[in-house]
Each structure stands twice: as C-alpha cells, then as structure tokens.
Amino acid sequence: xxxxxxxxxxxxxxxxxxxLCAGCGASIAVRQVxxxxxxxxxxxxxxxxxxxxxxxxxxxxxxxxFIHNAFENSAATISGVxxxxxxxxxxxxxxxxxxxxxxxxxxxxxxxxxQSLSGAMERGHNMVYVCYDNGAYMNTGIQRxxxxxxxxxxxxxxxxxxxxxxxxxxxxxxxxxxxxxxxxAAQASISHWKDLIxxxxxxxxxxxPAFINVLAPCPRGWRVGNDETIEIAKLAVQTxxxxxxxxxxxxxxxxxxxxxxxxxxxxxxxxxxxxxxFKPGNExxxxxxxxxxxxxxxxxxxxxxxx
Amino acid sequence: MAKTAVKTRTVAMTGNxxxxxxxxxxxxxxxxxxxxxxxxxxxEEFANYVANGQVDTEYVNVxxxxxxxxxxxxxxxxxxxxxxxxxxxxxxxxxxxLSIASAMRLPIVMHNVNRALSGPINIHCDHSDSMGARxxxxxxxxxxxxxxxxxxxxxAMRVAEHEDVLLPVMILHDGFxxxxxxxxxxxxxxxxxxxxxxxxxPKRTLLDVDDPATFxxxxxxxxxxxxxxxxxxxxxxxxxxxxxxxxxxxxxxxRMYGLFExxxxxxxxxxxxxxxSTAGTAKYVVDRMRVEGVKVGLLKPRLFRPxxxxxxxxxxxxxxxxxxxxxxxxxGALGGPVYVEVKAALYNSSKRPAVQGYVYGLGxxxxxxxxxxxVINDIKKVAGGEEAPRETVTLIGVKE
Numbered sequence: 001x002x003x004x005x006x007x008x009x010x011x012x013x014x015x016x017x018x019x020l021c022a023g024c025g026a027s028i029a030v031r032q033v034x035x036x037x038x039x040x041x042x043x044x045x046x047x048x049x050x051x052x053x054x055x056x057x058x059x060x061x062x063x064x065x066f067i068h069n070a071f072e073n074s075a076a077t078i079s080g081v082x083x084x085x086x087x088x089x090x091x092x093x094x095x096x097x098x099x100x101x102x103x104x105x106x107x108x109x110x111x112x113x114x115q116s117l118s119g120a121m122e123r124g125h126n127m128v129y130v131c132y133d134n135g136a137y138m139n140t141g142i143q144r145x146x147x148x149x150x151x152x153x154x155x156x157x158x159x160x161x162x163x164x165x166x167x168x169x170x171x172x173x174x175x176x177x178x179x180x181x182x183x184x185a186a187q188a189s190i191s192h193w194k195d196l197i198x199x200x201x202x203x204x205x206x207x208x209p210a211f212i213n214v215l216a217p218c219p220r221g222w223r224v225g226n227d228e229t230i231e232i233a234k235l236a237v238q239t240x241x242x243x244x245x246x247x248x249x250x251x252x253x254x255x256x257x258x259x260x261x262x263x264x265x266x267x268x269x270x271x272x273x274x275x276x277x278f279k280p281g282n283e284x285x286x287x288x289x290x291x292x293x294x295x296x297x298x299x300x301x302x303x304x305x306x307x
Numbered sequence: 308m309a310k311t312a313v314k315t316r317t318v319a320m321t322g323n324x325x326x327x328x329x330x331x332x333x334x335x336x337x338x339x340x341x342x343x344x345x346x347x348x349x350x351e352e353f354a355n356y357v358a359n360g361q362v363d364t365e366y367v368n369v370x371x372x373x374x375x376x377x378x379x380x381x382x383x384x385x386x387x388x389x390x391x392x393x394x395x396x397x398x399x400x401x402x403x404x405l406s407i408a409s410a411m412r413l414p415i416v417m418h419n420v421n422r423a424l425s426g427p428i429n430i431h432c433d434h435s436d437s438m439g440a441r442x443x444x445x446x447x448x449x450x451x452x453x454x455x456x457x458x459x460x461x462x463a464m465r466v467a468e469h470e471d472v473l474l475p476v477m478i479l480h481d482g483f484x485x486x487x488x489x490x491x492x493x494x495x496x497x498x499x500x501x502x503x504x505x506x507x508x509p510k511r512t513l514l515d516v517d518d519p520a521t522f523x524x525x526x527x528x529x530x531x532x533x534x535x536x537x538x539x540x541x542x543x544x545x546x547x548x549x550x551x552x553x554x555x556x557x558x559x560x561x562r563m564y565g566l567f568e569x570x571x572x573x574x575x576x577x578x579x580x581x582x583x584s585t586a587g588t589a590k591y592v593v594d595r596m597r598v599e600g601v602k603v604g605l606l607k608p609r610l611f612r613p614x615x616x617x618x619x620x621x622x623x624x625x626x627x628x629x630x631x632x633x634x635x636x637x638x639g640a641l642g643g644p645v646y647v648e649v650k651a652a653l654y655n656s657s658k659r660p661a662v663q664g665y666v667y668g669l670g671x672x673x674x675x676x677x678x679x680x681x682v683i684n685d686i687k688k689v690a691g692g693e694e695a696p697r698e699t700v701t702l703i704g705v706k707e
Contacts, residue, residue: 040516044381057530060521065513067384068523070403073377076369080339080381080389081513087336087365087387094514116377119370 001198007035011063018061019053023226025216025233026050028190029132030103033212036200039097040064042081046074046108049139049218050132072112075120075129078102082125099204100127106147107137110173121180121209128203128210131173134218142221146171149241150289152273154221159276164285169292177211178247184210186246191215191233195244195255202248215242223272232270239267240297245304254304261297264290312559315493322453322485325492326392326418326478327352329460331362332500335416336387339367339378344430345482346394346420372397376404376415383413384522386512388468391415394482395422395436402440408475409444410538411523414467414507415475418460421583421634422482423670431671432482434583435635437611438644444538446476446545447612449582451568453490455609456480458562461495464504465552472545474538479611481584483671495560503559546613566615568607569622571597575604577686578623578660580649581632582608585667585674589632592679603683608645616652623653626660627690630682636666642700661689664700678703 002010013034020027026049034041042065045051051068054061069077078100088094102120104113109131117129136154137143144157150169153159157166178185183206188196196214203210215236217229224232236242239262244255265286268274277286301307320328327349330338340350357366365382369375372393383389393401398419408415419440423433437447448463450456456478463476480486495503511520526534550566557563570590572578581589586607596603606622608615623629631650633643641647642664653659663686668674682703689695 042385042513042516052525055521055524057524057526060524062521063519065516065519066521067381067513068521068525069377069380069407073374073404076374076377077381079367079369079374080337080378080383081385082381083337083339083365083367083378084382084385084387084389085514087363087382088385088514090365091336091363096514096516098514098516115370116374119374122370123367 001201007197010035013041013063014054015061015063019056020049021220021226023219023229024049025134025190025218025229026105026132028229029130029214029216032190032193032196033101033130033200033214034064036197037099037204038201039099041099041101044068044074044078044081044102046104046113047071048105048108050103050105052139071108073116074102074104074108074113075117078127079120079123079125082127102127102129104129104131105138106131106133106135107145110146110171117177118180121177121182121211124208126208128212131213132216133213134216134221136221138218138221147173150292151277151285153276154273164276164282165273174213181250182209182211183207183249184246186211187213187242187244189215189233189237189242189244191230191237192244192256199246221273224270228270232267235262235267238262239264240293241267243297243300245300252304254301254306257306264293313495313499315495315560317491317493319489319491320453321348321487321489322456322480323348323420323487324352325453325457326460327356328494329457329500330390331356332495332497333390333461333464333504334362334501335364335390337365337367337379337382337389338391339369339375339382340391341369341372341375341393341397343372343394343397345422345486346392346397346418348486349392349418349420372400373404376401376408379415380404380408380411380413383415384411384513386509386514388507389415390417392418392420394420395424398436398440399424405440405443405445407523410534412473412541413475414473416460416463416467416478417475418478418480420482420486421479429670430482432484433634433669433671437477437479438635438637440477441612441644444474444542445612446472446474446542446549447610448476448478449609449611450478450480450485451584451586451607452485452492454492454562456485457492457494458556458560458564461500461503462552462556462564466545466548468507469548469552472541472548474541474545479583484584493560499559503556542613546610546615549610564609566610566618567622568609570605570607572604572606572622575602576627577601577603577683577690578606578626578629579603579632579679579683580606580608580629580645582611582645583634585632585634588674588676589679592676592683595676596680596683601683601687614648614652616648619649620652620656620659623660624656624658628661628663628686630663630665630686632665632667632682634668636669642666646700661695662699663689663695666700666702667704672704674704
C-alpha cells in the first residue's frame with residue numbers, strides 16, 4: 001500500500017464544493033475508497049445524500065465518469081456498465097484497464113437495493129460495491145433502515161412512552177454478502193483510514209465482485225457534533241459495535257483485535273439518538289444491546305479463528 | 308411483389324424465434340434480460356446463440372426486470388449497443404427505469420410481447436402492458452405478425468440510434484398469437500442486417516475516462532422542465548426518422564412500412580382502427596363485407612408513440628364513421644387509449660367522422676370475425692344518421 005505521503009499526492013477524485021453536510025462520513029468514505037484505485041475508475045451511486053449532494057445539475061463533484069440511475073439499482077447499473085466494458089474490450093473498441101465501483105447508502109443497500117446487489121454479486125461482475133452505512137435513511141430525514149442499530153431513535157422509530165427506539169437488531173449485511181462466496185468482502189470504518197484504503201485496494205485488485213461495508217457516521221442522524229465524526233466511528237470499532245474484518249476467498253480475518261472491548265455505552269452515550277436509553281427504566285435495553293454485541297463478537301472471533 | 312435489392316430467405320418459425328433471430332443478426336454488445344411468459348422463448352433462443360458462439364454479446368442474466376433495465380441503462384450509457392425483451396409484469400416492474408432510459412437518451416431496443424397485466428394474473432394477450440408504458444418517452448412500434456416483428460426489430464435499432472432521436476424503442480407483438488404461432492415470413496441474411504444497422508458510435512460514454520462526464524444528475528425546478536421539453540422534441544422528431552428508416556428498409560426488402568397501414572380505406576365510408584394481430588382478422592372481415600357491398604376499410608396504427616395525430620386525422624377525414632378497437636381499457640377514461648388518441652386527433656379537424664370506441668379481447672379472450680362484423684354494423688347505423696351515444700365505449704365479447 002502507498003504511504004500517506006504518496007497518498008497525499010494522489011488527486012482527489014471527489015472534489016470539494018459538493019453539498020454534503022460538514023462532518024459527513026459519506027464523502028470521507030468515497031475519497032478513501034477512490035484512493036485505493038490504481039487504475040481509472042467509473043463510479044455509480046444509488047439515490048441518496050451522496051448522489052443528490054454531489055451532482056446538482058449543472059454541477060458535478062465527480063472527477064471520474066459517474067452514473068446515477070435510481071435508488072435500488074446502483075449494483076445492477078454498474079453491472080451493466082461492466083458488461084458493456086467486457087463486450088467492447090473483447091471487440092477491441094477499448095484497450096484501457098478500467099475498474100468499476102458502485103456506492104450506496106444503507107437504505108439503498110441493506111433494504112431496497114439488496115436484491116440488485118445480491119444479483120450482481122452472484123453473476124460475478126468484476127466490480128466493487130461500497131455501502132456507506134450511516135444507519136438510517138438520512139437523505140429523507142433520519143428514517144429507520146435495516147441497518148439502524150437496536151435502540152436507536154429515528155423519525156420512524158422514535159423513542160416514546162412505550163418504545164425505546166428501534167426494537168429490532170440490525171441486519172448483518174457484510175456476512176450476507178460474504179455468503180455469496182465472492183472473492184472479497186470486508187467491513188471497514190472511515191476512522192481506520194489505512195485499513196479502509198488497503199481494503200479498497202484489494203477490492204479493486206481481485207478478479208470478480210468485491211464488497212466493502214464502510215461505517216460512515218452522519219452527525220445529523222446520530223446527533224453528534226460535526227467535528228466528532230471520526231471519533232465516534234473509532235468508538236464503534238473499539239466497542240465491537242463495528243468490527244473490522246475481511247473475507248478473502250473464504251478466509252476470515254479479524255483486522256482489529258483489542259485486548260478488551262470498550263463498554264458499548266462509550267459508543268452510545270455521546271450520541272443523541274441513544275439518549276433515551278440512559279433514562280431510568282431502560283437499563284434492560286442497554287443490557288440487551290451489550291449482550292448482542294458480545295455474542296456477535298464471539299461468533300465473529302470464532303469465524304476468524306481468534307481465541 | 309415489389310422488387311427487392313437483396314435476396315431474402317423464407318422461413319417458418321414463431322414470432323419470438325424471429326425476434327431472437329433479428330437480435331442475433333444485429334449482434335448487440337449487451338443483452339440484459341429476465342424470462343417471463345410469453346417472452347421466454349426469445350431469451351432462450353438468444354441464450355442458444357450465445358452458447359454456440361454465434362453472437363459476441365455480453366449476455367447478462369439478471370435477477371429481475373428492474374435490474375434488466377437498470378443494467379441496460381448502465382451498458383447503454385457506457386456506449387454499448389443494447390437490447391432486451393420482456394412482457395406484462397416485467398414491463399410493469401421496469402416502469403421506474405423506462406422513463407430514466409428515455410430521459411438519459413439511451414437508444415435501447417426492447418421487445419415487449421404483449422400480455423395482460425395482473426390482476427387477476429393471466430398470461431395471455433392484451434395491450435394493457437404496452438399501453439401502461441405509453442407516456443414513458445419510448446418510441447412504440449406495433450407489429451401485426453411475425454414478419455413485422457422481425458422487420459421492426461431491425462428498423463428499431465436504426466431509429467433508436469439515429470442522432471436526431473437517441474431514444475429507446477419498444478417493439479410490440481401479441482403474446483401467443485404472434486409469439487408462439489409458427490408463421491411464414493422472409494428474413495434477410497446476417498450480412499445485410501449488419502450493414503443495414505451499421506456500427507453504433509456513441510457521442511459520449513461513461514468509459515471515456517479521459518473526459519469524465521456525470522450521467523443522471525439531480526435536476527431542481529430550474530432545470531428539470533427544459534430537460535422534459537428536450538425529450539418531447541426528440542420523441543416528436545422520431546416520427547420522421549421512422550418514416551425515413553422504414554423507407555430505406557423497404558427499398559432493401561420490398562416490404563414498405565409507414566406510420567400506419569391503410570387497407571381499402573381510400574374509397575371507404577366506414578373505417579375500423581385496430582392494432583396488432585387482430586388487424587389480420589379485421590382485413591378478412593373487410594374483404595368479406597366488401598363483397599356484400601359495405602364500403603369499409605382498415606387503418607392499422609404501427610407507430611403509437613409518437614402518435615401521428617395529424618396524419619391519422621387526414622387519413623380518416625373522408626369517412627362517415629370510424630370504430631376504434633382497443634385491446635386494453637383505460638379504466639375511468641372515455642375509452643381505450645387508441646380510441647382516446649384518435650378522437651382527440653380528430654377534434655380540431657373540420658372534416659371528421661363520427662367515432663365509436665370498443666374494447667375487446669382482454670386477457671386473451673378470442674376475437675373472431677363475427678365480433679368485428681358486429682362493430683362495423685354498429686357504426687353503419689351511426690353513418691346512416693343515427694345519433695351516436697355520448698358514452699361511446701362498448702366492451703365486446705364480454706359475458707354479461
């Protein structure tokens with residue numbers, strides 16, 4: 001992998017001037033992923049914050065060819081672009097080595113776009129899919145998704161007198177995609193940039209489909225300060241809420257192995273979306289949440305062969 | 308028989324096999340498709356061409372029709388020549404993508420094998436699927452039989468990719484009636500098709516990494532409207548290109564196609580308008596009633612979008628009464644979509660016939676000569692001076 005000095009000399013492929021919020025994790029995720037590409041890239045995005053804020057006609061923040069089609073089909077769209085590339089390359093109409101990447105938020109990936117993603121992974125296109133997971137439909141104003149954590153308050157899973165935020169656990173998308181037996185699937189966080197860029201580099205290099213699920217906090221939805229994005233992402237990793245791991249040709253590797261996980265409340269407490277969990281009467285919810293994290297962590301360690 | 312510039316070969320095959328053959332002869336860069344009755348035999352036939360190395364196509368077996376059109380959009384934006392095929396619920400599932408394909412000005416060619424929309428679920432022919440997609444910015448070409456479905460496929464590719472059009476084209480033929488019945492028709496050689504469709508040279512593509520462009524940006528009220536206007540202008544302009552390309556094709560094959568077909572309409576007093584396979588039955592009825600001295604003729608629309616309003620109004624101006632038969636119902640409207648279009652097209656003409664609307668054959672209900680004869684006898688009364696009812700749509704062949 002390139003050194004930070006070398007990376008600093010690489011051109012920024014998503015320019016400044018886009019309309020994403022200050023402190024938005026999505027643009028950081030995109031820039032880090034694109035730093036992992038060592039050949040020209042064609043990118044696509046599902047409808048969402050990233051797409052809306054980066055392409056307000058007649059402007060674009062993308063310095064690479066970019067396509068937005070609709071919400072649920074970023075994977076299918078890029079799979080079509082890749083198919084065209086294969087056909088035109090075979091006919092000798094194009095000779096460049098080009099890589100393809102589709103971005104989607106958690107709504108466009110875990111929920112409405114899951115079928116499209118699963119199909120593209122199963123068909124074996126030579127493409128990378130990157131989910132920037134901020135745990136809710138942030139573009140439309142913080143509605144719960146299949147990626148919203150247990151207990152989090154959103155505008156469609158609010159905390160009330162009889163409900164303590166979202167009653168269900170989040171879906172484990174990374175493992176679902178790993179179960180497609182693709183050459184590369186990984187989970188990463190923008191707080192661990194070196195790990196993420198390395199994973200992006202691997203994803204772009206493998207022959208066949210690759211998937212990276214990137215934790216990309218949303219200060220608006222998580223109710224944290226604009227300057228706390230990286231810090232809160234780091235706590236997600238350190239508490240085991242968001243383990244960093246990769247699955248290479250079926251080999252599971254845990255990339256971040258702390259001696260001991262920090263207590264989950266260290267991640268939850270700074271966030272307004274979990275504020276209600278710290279009110280008297282919700283102790284059990286916090287306990288349940290910690291229990292889930294511990295259980296998932298132990299299962300993951302087992303899969304990764306870590307004692 | 309008109310003189311043809313090339314040798315044609317006569318074959319006997321189903322309409323779907325003819326469409327798959329035309330696709331093979333076009334040899335598109337990408338086909339992304341999903342099977343659905345009654346289209347399935349097209350994707351199967353094409354899969355055989357792929358399996359036997361008879362095409363260079365990247366064949367993407369997607370997991371749904373939504374992904375089929377999504378992948379077609381991506382592939383077309385990448386500069387590939389792209390085709391697909393569907394029916395009914397598949398077209399309905401694509402609905403969101405249809406208007407994105409046209410707005411992005413992508414020359415995708417698609418067969419839609421006409422099948423009734425659910426519900427109740429039904430696999431047989433009517434035009435509710437195609438008509439449901441009529442405002443999506445696609446060129447729509449209807450075919451009466453296997454010959455026309457084959458010819459329209461080749462013509463459609465040229466129309467779609469014409470620099471004045473750059474729009475997706477939908478070719479329609481009737482489920483089971485045309486798709487599965489073995490028909491006798493003439494085909495061109497592979498080389499003739501190849502040279503007729505030529506090479507597709509896109510102006511701007513996603514694969515141009517040296518001059519990156521953004522496709523599908525977000526347009527606020529300050530920009531959206533103008534883009535929709537540009538789409539209307541392009542679709543309206545497709546009419547002239549359809550005429551031009553069809554003429555060129557006619558010179559090659561001897562089979563001349565216009566915006567619509569007129570059958571014994573010149574000296575007629577009564578007219579019947581019907582599209583798709585039922586036009587064949589209608590011609591038989593016209594012949595039969597002509598023998599009895601009834602001056603009736605047929606107008607069979609071929610190009611439904613853009614709708615050639617002025618041309619149709621002119622072609623009907625000398626008639627006393629016209630019956631428009633729709634194989635789909637625009638529920639809650641005055642009548643079926645063809646009827647509403649025709650009636651609207653005539654309104655501003657000073658010389659215009661009385662117009663009656665009929666819905667027929669929904670969900671594959673058989674439509675025989677007797678039903679068409681009943682319709683003609685019905686408008687004969689109006690032509691004879693009887694006042695036309697204001698609620699003019701009649702559902703024929705339905706059990707009371």
